Amino acid sequence: MENRLQLTIDGRTVWVAPGTTVAAAWVDLHAPAIRRSVAGQPRGPLCGMGICYECRATVDGHPHTRTCQTPCRDGMTITTDR
Amino acid sequence: MREVRCDVLVVGAGPAGLAAAAAAAEGGQSVIVLDENPHLGGQIWRPQAAEANQPSRSVSPRAAAAPPSAHAHRRAHAWHQRAQKRGVIFETGMTLFDAPRTDHLLAVDAAGQASAFSAQQVILATGAAERFLPFPGWTLPGVMGVGGLQAMVKGGMAVRGKRILLAGTGPLLLAVAAFLLDHGAHVVGIAEQASRAAVRRFGTSLWRHPNKLVQAARLFTRLRAVPLLHDAWPTQAEGFGRVEQVRVAAGDRCQEFDVDLLACAFGLVPRTELARLMGCATQSHIDGEIVAVDRWQRTTVATVWCAGEPTGIGGVDLAVAEGLVAGYAASGAFKRAGRAARRRDRARAFAERLDRAYALRPALRALPTDATVVCRCEDVTWQAIRAQPTIRQAKLQTRCGMGPCQGRICGPALAFLTRATPAAPGTATQTTTRPTAATTSSHAAGPSTGWTGDRVRPPLVPVAVNVLIGAGQAPLANHQPSPAPSRHQEISL
Numbered sequence: 380m381e382n383r384l385q386l387t388i389d390g391r392t393v394w395v396a397p398g399t400t401v402a403a404a405w406v407d408l409h410a411p412a413i414r415r416s417v418a419g420q421p422r423g424p425l426c427g428m429g430i431c432y433e434c435r436a437t438v439d440g441h442p443h444t445r446t447c448q449t450p451c452r453d454g455m456t457i458t459t460d461r
Numbered sequence: 462m463r464e465v466r467c468d469v470l471v472v473g474a475g476p477a478g479l480a481a482a483a484a485a486a487e488g489g490q491s492v493i494v495l496d497e498n499p500h501l502g503g504q505i506w507r508p509q510a511a512e513a514n515q516p517s518r519s520v521s522p523r524a525a526a527a528p529p530s531a532h533a534h535r536r537a538h539a540w541h542q543r544a545q546k547r548g549v550i551f552e553t554g555m556t557l558f559d560a561p562r563t564d565h566l567l568a569v570d571a572a573g574q575a576s577a578f579s580a581q582q583v584i585l586a587t588g589a590a591e592r593f594l595p596f597p598g599w600t601l602p603g604v605m606g607v608g609g610l611q612a613m614v615k616g617g618m619a620v621r622g623k624r625i626l627l628a629g630t631g632p633l634l635l636a637v638a639a640f641l642l643d644h645g646a647h648v649v650g651i652a653e654q655a656s657r658a659a660v661r662r663f664g665t666s667l668w669r670h671p672n673k674l675v676q677a678a679r680l681f682t683r684l685r686a687v688p689l690l691h692d693a694w695p696t697q698a699e700g701f702g703r704v705e706q707v708r709v710a711a712g713d714r715c716q717e718f719d720v721d722l723l724a725c726a727f728g729l730v731p732r733t734e735l736a737r738l739m740g741c742a743t744q745s746h747i748d749g750e751i752v753a754v755d756r757w758q759r760t761t762v763a764t765v766w767c768a769g770e771p772t773g774i775g776g777v778d779l780a781v782a783e784g785l786v787a788g789y790a791a792s793g794a795f796k797r798a799g800r801a802a803r804r805r806d807r808a809r810a811f812a813e814r815l816d817r818a819y820a821l822r823p824a825l826r827a828l829p830t831d832a833t834v835v836c837r838c839e840d841v842t843w844q845a846i847r848a849q850p851t852i853r854q855a856k857l858q859t860r861c862g863m864g865p866c867q868g869r870i871c872g873p874a875l876a877f878l879t880r881a882t883p884a885a886p887g888t889a890t891q892t893t894t895r896p897t898a899a900t901t902s903s904h905a906a907g908p909s910t911g912w913t914g915d916r917v918r919p920p921l922v923p924v925a926v927n928v929l930i931g932a933g934q935a936p937l938a939n940h941q942p943s944p945a946p947s948r949h950q951e952i953s954l
Contacts, residue, residue: 430866
């Protein structure tokens with residue numbers, strides 16, 4: 380697809396427009412839950428600006444990446460602990 | 462580790478930081494601007510994802526990171542151009558994590574590479590964050606900040622056809638509601654905690670600010686079909702794995718909404734952690750702790766300046782004016798700083814009216830129940846936290862505020878929940894009738910400002926151990942909160 384970025388999110392392939400954040404790509408693909416809290420509760424993005432750490436996931440092997448602060452790049456692999 | 466030197470280091474590339482950088486460069490200083498976001502413009506001038514398809518309009522040959530203006534909001538782009546003409550260097554995606562000296566700051570980029578920045582003057586323009594108040598269900602996925610949701614939509618999240626309730630306080634609710642309508646959302650309602658009378662008083666004071674009046678009129682026209690509740694706040698969010706229903710107390714009634722998303726925020730909180738880490742004094746304010754500055758925006762540390770929301774929430778016009786004052790003053794151009802200061806003082810009058818109209822009402826302190834999680838990072842409940850006498854004890858005994866966000870979310874909430882002001886009569890919410898912290902005996906002798914200002918320690922954000930080692934120090938052991946005066950500390954006025 381022209382002018383689209385290809386990502387792999389938890390094994391699924393998705394295409395997004397340039398400028399999309401990883402958090403936005405994830406929420407569009409699934410429910411807003413991205414991870415589990417220390418007590419096992421489902422959590423999703425809250426602040427959208429990189430301070431709450433609720434949207435963190437493993438991006439290209441980097442754990443605890445704040446996905447709301449991470450623009451999508453072509454070929455990116457995202458793994459969540461949903 | 463990469464080491465960089467400049468005359469003036471600006472932290473934050475929002476309106477205040479951009480204006481400060483341009484002003485300092487026009488005053489003849491070499492300037493570097495750092496921002497943790499991937500884009501310029503801060504939260505208010507955040508670019509829309511679609512704009513990212515535009516080809517790069519200007520690329521700084523000296524820029525170390527990706528060209529920041531390629532993805533810039535129109536006004537951010539204009540300031541970027543003005544600053545760039547004077548050779549200002551922008552580094553985005555750079556998160557400050559320590560300031561071992563007031564002229565030496567450490568940052569880490571998205572790839573985990575650390576850099577050290579040495580500067581004679583530092584201008585802090587670290588902005589604000591939303592204040593979240595805990596209520597049952599607020600941790601469910603789909604409950605987001607008002608500005609947080611807007612940021613997500615600008616980052617490409619689709620809201621077309623989604624049912625969205627907005628709750629909290631301030632004109633931001635209206636602005637974001639209109640934004641969401643423009644993106645095809647179904648805005649099912651707006652719950653404003655302030656009374657109709659307070660909002661009306663504020664509205665009639667807008668004749669002093671004709672441009673704001675025009676903005677307000679446009680918003681109300683756009684939102685005429687959206688139910689707008691006053692004296693209203695969410696008391697419970699429910700759903701299976703995500704928010705599905707929200708209960709709202711509105712006056713003495715209770716309303717239920719079926720939703721896909723709940724956006725809520727109860728005003729903005731100044732981000733002061735870097736200023737406090739650098740030893741700058743703060744003072745209590747209706748917005749929380751704010752950085753104390755003199756008329757030139759200089760903090761109590763002589764080489765550190767502060768502009769924008771950290772000195773008190775005031776919006777974009779005030780932030781730009783304060784940025785200009787700080788930038789000119791830091792470069793010794795006090796005549797130009799003085800002209801900008803007059804513009805700043807006019808903008809501040811508007812901010813003060815806004816603060817009064819949308820002050821949080823004491824009844825909101827009764828929102829969390831015993832079982833409500835207040836610290837989201839460590840899943841600590843209100844029951845566990847309110848049994849502690851101080852924020853320090855709460856941290857030590859419950860790990861409240863000790864997770865990755867370092868208390869940035871629960872801290873402002875607790876400062877409000879523990880503030881000892883008498884509850885207004887007849888404003889009990891429908892969630893619960895248990896006593897609030899303000900009336901719990903262990904808090905009776907506490908400060909009226911609530912739990913604020915526990916010491917800030919490095920690292921300010923979670924960073925990998927190898928980054929700390931690479932930074933050539935052990936910040937947790939050796940950090941000096943009150944650094945010895947550097948040779949740059951005395952500058953003449």
